[in-house]
Structure formats: structure tokens, C-alpha cells
Amino acid sequence: MSFLNRLTRPNANNTSPGVATIALPSPAINSSRGKSPSSYFNGGSQYGANEVGAGQVSGTINTATGAMTNERPLYLCQPFVKAALVKGSLRTITALPKYVDPNEWVAVNIVDFFNHINLFLGIISEHCTRDRCPTMSAGPGMDYTWTSGPNKKQLKVPAPEYTDYVLTWTEKLIGDESVFPTKAGREFSPNFPTTARHVYTQLLRIFAHIYHAHFHQILHLSLEAHLNSFFAHFLVFGLTFELLDPKECRAPREGWGFVVGDLLDAWRALGIIEA
Numbered sequence: 001m002s003f004l005n006r007l008t009r010p011n012a013n014n015t016s017p018g019v020a021t022i023a024l025p026s027p028a029i030n031s032s033r034g035k036s037p038s039s040y041f042n043g044g045s046q047y048g049a050n051e052v053g054a055g056q057v058s059g060t061i062n063t064a065t066g067a068m069t070n071e072r073p074l075y076l077c078q079p080f081v082k083a084a085l086v087k088g089s090l091r092t093i094t095a096l097p098k099y100v101d102p103n104e105w106v107a108v109n110i111v112d113f114f115n116h117i118n119l120f121l122g123i124i125s126e127h128c129t130r131d132r133c134p135t136m137s138a139g140p141g142m143d144y145t146w147t148s149g150p151n152k153k154q155l156k157v158p159a160p161e162y163t164d165y166v167l168t169w170t171e172k173l174i175g176d177e178s179v180f181p182t183k184a185g186r187e188f189s190p191n192f193p194t195t196a197r198h199v200y201t202q203l204l205r206i207f208a209h210i211y212h213a214h215f216h217q218i219l220h221l222s223l224e225a226h227l228n229s230f231f232a233h234f235l236v237f238g239l240t241f242e243l244l245d246p247k248e249c250r251a252p253r254e255g256w257g258f259v260v261g262d263l264l265d266a267w268r269a270l271g272i273i274e275a
């Protein structure tokens with residue numbers, strides 16, 4: 001019996017008008033760079049953001065938003081930065097349980113992260129609109145672009161459209177028995193770790209956007225401890241199982257503030273993240 005059999009399938013929003021007309025990135029299952037399950041523990045990340053069409057940071061300076069700012073973002077300010085629901089070690093809840101296949105553990109956690117991120121997106125949906133979030137921004141000058149089609153065209157789309165692409169693409173993967181097997185006797189593809197890294201990258205970008213563009217709304221709802229613990233869990237799990245692309249964790253230019261790297265550093269300094 002698979003862990004996945006016990007989970008409710010996610011219900012992503014499929015109503016984005018853009019989804020039907022733009023080719024979603026090909027799933028990573030055909031990538032020749034897939035690694036064996038054991039590489040979760042002993043291999044370096046070989047993940048390349050471009051190879052299966054996942055979006056990437058454009059790195060262009062967005063002058064409309066003022067580019068660099070010296071203002072400290074709220075998520076790095078006390079007491080918000082240390083607000084957390086989980087007080088113990090996150091390593092305990094991320095560690096591979098005995099006798100469980102690493103692929104199975106990664107799969108079940110990805111489904112769980114996906115479901116929870118759906119909930120947070122639902123909470124901020126009335127604020128994350130095409131007008132208020134015209135790009136999938138993770139900071140001044142950092143807009144994620146969605147890669148589309150065989151020519152890998154970079155599309156700068158509004159954040160709600162980008163998140164719709166991610167949710168639809170991920171939901172399709174999770175529902176694909178050849179990628180996320182749930183039936184007895186079906187094995188994970190050797191390429192599953194690569195697929196998992198691609199999904200992880202896209203979920204990471206949604207976190208980055210929520211923190212950058214919507215943290216004040218999260219604060220207004222007193223959900224900062226929930227979001228922080230959720231994201232810290234996501235980061236520790238990603239570090240433990242090498243699902244995080246190092247390039248996605250740092251700003252494209254030295255000296256730029258970037259939510260993921262800044263929170264990693266802050267939480268390491270506070271002892272919230274030990275990895």
C-alpha cells in the first residue's frame with residue numbers, strides 16, 4: 001500500500017484561460033539526467049532549470065518597482081522572522097522513516113506541500129491579481145518567467161497566471177501513475193528525483209512570491225507562524241533530500257536581497273533551520 005493512497009488528490013485551479021493555449025513544460029520524466037534514488041543522500045544536485053522547460057529568474061532589473069531597496073522586508077523583522085508553530089527540530093519530521101523507500105517519502109511530502117501551498121494561495125487569491133501582481137515577482141528586479149513550448153519561449157506572465165501554470169502542471173504530474181505511482185507493484189521511474197526537483201523549484205517560487213508580495217496580508221491574518229513553519233519545513237526537507245536547486249536559493253546578483261536566501265540565513269542564525 002502506497003502512502004499516496006491515503007492522500008486526497010489535490011484540486012488545483014484549472015480555470016486559467018492561459019493554460020489551454022500555452023504548452024506547459026514537459027514533465028521531467030523523460031530527462032536522461034535522472035538520478036537513482038540513492039542519490040538523494042550522496043549525490044550533488046544535477047538539476048538544470050532549463051532542461052525541461054521550467055521557468056527561471058530573468059535577472060532583469062525591474063525599474064518600475066524601484067529595483068534595489070534598503071528597506072528591510074517585514075518577514076526578516078522581529079518578531080515575525082521567528083514566529084513559528086514548530087518549536088522542535090525540523091529534522092525529526094523530515095527524516096526518512098525506517099523501511100520507507102526514499103522516493104515514496106519524497107512523493108508523499110511533495111503531495112503534502114502541494115496541498116498546503118494550494119491553501120495559502122487560496123488565502124491570498126483576492127490580493128494576488130493580474131493588476132496587483134503583473135509579474136511573478138520574488139523581489140525588486142527578480143521576476144520569474146514561465147518557459148513554454150519546444151522553443152522554450154520565456155513568458156513574463158502575471159503571478160496568478162504563473163501559479164495556475166504551476167498548480168496545473170504539478171497536479172497533472174501527481175495524477176500520472178507513471179510518475180507518482182500509487183498502485184501496488186508499480187515502481188518509481190529512475191527519473192523521479194529529477195521530476196521531484198523540478199516540482200520543488202516551482203513550489204519554491206510560489207513561496208518566494210507569497211513572502212515578497214503578500215507577507216503583509218499573511219500578517220494581517222496572523223498566519224505568519226503557519227507560513228514560516230511550513231516554509232522552514234519545506235526548506236529543510238529540500239536540503240535533506242537535495243531537492244533544492246542552489247541557484248534558486250540566492251539572488252541572481254551578489255548584494256541583492258532575496259527572500260529565500262535571506263530567510264535561510266536568518267533561520268539558520270536563529271537555530272530554526274539546522275541543515
Ligand SMILES: [Zn+2]
Nearest residue numbers: 128133159213
Ligand atoms: Zn501575488
